[in-house]
Amino acid sequence: MAFDGEAGPVKVFAPTGALGMGFLDASLARAIEWQPDVIACDAGSTDSGPSHLGGAIPKMSDAAIYRDLSRLLKARDQLGVPLIIGSCGTAGTDSGVDWTADIARRIASETGLTFKLTCIYSEQDGAQLAERWAAGGIAPLPGAPDVTAETFRGCDHVVAMMGAEPIQAALTDGADVILTGRASDTALFAALPLMRGLPPGPVWHCAKTIECGAVCSSVSRADGMLAVIDETGFSIEPAADDAIATPLGIAAHTLYENADPFLIREPAGTLDTTAARYTQLDARTTRVEGSTFRHEPYTLKLEGAVPVGYQTVVIGGIRDPLIIKQLDPWFAEMRAFFAERAEELTGLKLGDRLLLDIKIYGRDAVMGDDEPAPVPASEVGVMFTVTAPTQAIANDTARFVAHVASHWPIAEWDGFISGIAYPFSPPEIDRGKAWRFALHHVVQDVDPLELVRFKSEVVGAA
Amino acid sequence: MTRLADLAKLIRSKNAGPFWVTFDIMFATDTDYERAAAAGVVTKAWVAETYRVPEADIILVAHPNARAIKFSFPRRSVQGDPGESDMYSGQQYAPLMDLEI
Numbered sequence: 001m002a003f004d005g006e007a008g009p010v011k012v013f014a015p016t017g018a019l020g021m022g023f024l025d026a027s028l029a030r031a032i033e034w035q036p037d038v039i040a041c042d043a044g045s046t047d048s049g050p051s052h053l054g055g056a057i058p059k060m061s062d063a064a065i066y067r068d069l070s071r072l073l074k075a076r077d078q079l080g081v082p083l084i085i086g087s088c089g090t091a092g093t094d095s096g097v098d099w100t101a102d103i104a105r106r107i108a109s110e111t112g113l114t115f116k117l118t119c120i121y122s123e124q125d126g127a128q129l130a131e132r133w134a135a136g137g138i139a140p141l142p143g144a145p146d147v148t149a150e151t152f153r154g155c156d157h158v159v160a161m162m163g164a165e166p167i168q169a170a171l172t173d174g175a176d177v178i179l180t181g182r183a184s185d186t187a188l189f190a191a192l193p194l195m196r197g198l199p200p201g202p203v204w205h206c207a208k209t210i211e212c213g214a215v216c217s218s219v220s221r222a223d224g225m226l227a228v229i230d231e232t233g234f235s236i237e238p239a240a241d242d243a244i245a246t247p248l249g250i251a252a253h254t255l256y257e258n259a260d261p262f263l264i265r266e267p268a269g270t271l272d273t274t275a276a277r278y279t280q281l282d283a284r285t286t287r288v289e290g291s292t293f294r295h296e297p298y299t300l301k302l303e304g305a306v307p308v309g310y311q312t313v314v315i316g317g318i319r320d321p322l323i324i325k326q327l328d329p330w331f332a333e334m335r336a337f338f339a340e341r342a343e344e345l346t347g348l349k350l351g352d353r354l355l356l357d358i359k360i361y362g363r364d365a366v367m368g369d370d371e372p373a374p375v376p377a378s379e380v381g382v383m384f385t386v387t388a389p390t391q392a393i394a395n396d397t398a399r400f401v402a403h404v405a406s407h408w409p410i411a412e413w414d415g416f417i418s419g420i421a422y423p424f425s426p427p428e429i430d431r432g433k434a435w436r437f438a439l440h441h442v443v444q445d446v447d448p449l450e451l452v453r454f455k456s457e458v459v460g461a462a
Numbered sequence: 463m464t465r466l467a468d469l470a471k472l473i474r475s476k477n478a479g480p481f482w483v484t485f486d487i488m489f490a491t492d493t494d495y496e497r498a499a500a501a502g503v504v505t506k507a508w509v510a511e512t513y514r515v516p517e518a519d520i521i522l523v524a525h526p527n528a529r530a531i532k533f534s535f536p537r538r539s540v541q542g543d544p545g546e547s548d549m550y551s552g553q554q555y556a557p558l559m560d561l562e563i
Contacts, residue, residue: 143536
């Protein structure tokens with residue numbers, strides 16, 4: 001939408017960093033009094049790992065979503081402004097959107113609220129993406145794994161991260177409440193201000209700043225932020241009375257979970273914060289000016305998760321210094337035995353579709369080969385993780401691993417030892433299905449609305 | 463000598479998406495930030511050696527407005543792959559703490 005230079009300011013309210021994390025009632029009350037033009041927040045991220053996408057498993061509980069969503073639906077109703085929730089169900093799968101919509105309908109039926117609900121789905125068909133890949137329409141981003149057409153078909157779920165345009169289409173269509181599949185967090189906040197004709201530099205930088213809620217303020221609790229965007233920049237303050245927004249804190253927020261704090265890619269182009277100036281406007285408010293947005297060929301980022309099998313975990317501890325001084329050869333010997341025994345029992349070669357990972361907590365479990373001081377403590381924890389094509393094979397393998405490991409001999413003791421202390425009986429813990437992220441790619445030459453589907457309804461009408 | 467951990471107000475590491483990890487070293491005052499920046503101990507060469515990644519893959523930036531030094535590189539294994547040790551990459555910053563300024 002073209003900037004005509006006459007747009008009025010737009011007030012954006014981000015109630016919390018993620019729906020379900022909570023926020024203070026007092027902050028919400030203050031935000032309502034402040035009269036925002038739009039309320040938006042995301043409900044997801046890839047940050048919690050591949051199982052939320054692969055298994056379409058929400059990170060937040062039904063109760064946590066219900067509590068936050070019910071308060072926001074009431075606030076929206078009172079103000080008569082749109083409420084936009086992105087990346088529903090954590091990964092933004094179709095089932096995540098439906099799950100959140102069900103909660104919204106339940107809230108409506110229990111409170112008597114009515115609203116026009118638009119769901120925007122962004123889950124993709126792996127087979128269609130495979131064709132697109134084969135035709136050269138999908139490109140890797142820096143750090144992407146190697147993929148083949150089979151990778152796209154093998155994903156349990158693939159989502160395309162939508163930009164602001166589908167949300168704008170829903171707003172134009174009169175939606176009161178918009179629940180989206182996977183969306184760029186910033187797009188939720190940018191959609192309305194861009195429609196009102198505000199320039200994209202301040203809009204996208206504001207959106208980037210506000211999307212984690214009060215994390216960019218002086219308090220790190222889950223709570224809200226208020227921002228006014230105008231033609232030359234934006235001004236931002238915390239919703240809570242006892243918090244402040246400082247130039248340092250707002251500038252520092254461009255660092256968070258971001259590879260490059262100056263160049264931030266969105267579907268429609270790149271936000272450049274290099275020339276941004278941060279100033280203190282009053283005791284609680286920071287002003288930001290000078291960011292620019294460079295329009296580039298439209299791309300949509302894909303996220304996909306493929307199954308890697310089923311896992312069983314065994315946790316134990318070792319206290320004997322004679323064992324601790326020879327951990328590597330001890331585990332290397334037993335691993336060689338495990339490989340033989342695994343093939344006898346399961347017909348699978350260890351290291352192919354059957355994996356055994358051994359971590360030594362108290363030495364180098366956290367940093368692995370990067371650990372600069374891999375010196376074991378006086379007691380160490382050991383975690384075995386078996387990954388196998390079925391849960392039964394994972395559990396069977398873990399059972400002999402746990403048993404054999406605990407009695408594996410060392411030369412210093414003559415006789416049958418018990419070298420690992422297990423806290424549980426049985427020591428094996430089944431983790432269920434596991435996934436890995438398989439895509440870090442963008443769809444090119446794509447229309448902003450091409451990969452989304454809309455579904456609207458009036459909720460709560462008599 | 464002063465350790466980086468003594469000078470910084472916050473040193474942290476975190477995923478920047480499932481395929482990248484990013485490190486932030488933040489300071490309470492301009493003086494501390496300038497002292498750390500001038501010391502020049504956080505270099506691409508140091509990052510490459512410590513985290514065993516090619517220098518060409520590393521983004522290293524100074525951010526005076528945020529009083530921060532920041533670097534990022536592609537994770538050597540993708541977040542959550544079998545064998546994952548740090549799902550959020552939240553504990554990968556420890557080697558920075560002992561750098562001498």
